[in-house]
Amino acid sequence: MACLLLACGCTTSVEVDAPELSGADAAACADLVDGLPDQVADELRRSVEPDDRAAAAWGDPPIVLRCGVPRPGGFDELSTCQITNGVAWYIPDEQITGAAVDIVMTTIGRSPDVEVRIPADYFPPADAMVDLAPALKRHTERVERC
Secondary structure, rough: OOHHHHHHHOOEEEOOOOOOOOHHHHHHHHEEEEEEOOOEEOOOOOOEOEEEEEHHOOOOOOOOEEEEOOOOOOOOOOEEEEEEEEEEEOOHHHHOOOOOOEEEEEEOOOOOEHHHHHHHHHOOHHHHHHHHHHHHHHOEEEEEOO
């Protein structure tokens, strides 16, 4: 059993500061978290702490998803969206460099909003976008176009 734990390298929980939610957002985020894939960007899902929050994580360093976040401060009607498999994402312009950088991307036009933090190790973020799209389309509601 010790060899199995060492081979994984992901035995500890990921500490996540996810918003405390209630009502419809809490229900939608709980459904989303339950419906998320076991792998994102070829990384296995990890447990999160506290485990009662609307969050998920994969890999080491962790890709972290937080559900029910506010709309990103830098997003406005002139912002560009990256649309992948029917899900629109906002990535701040300063993170779109073409180089391996940490990315913070947030769904736009869906309710509730979902943020995904992707370490530079997993650049580009397209694999994560593709892997998350089915669950996001199934468990969040499209409320506007990007």
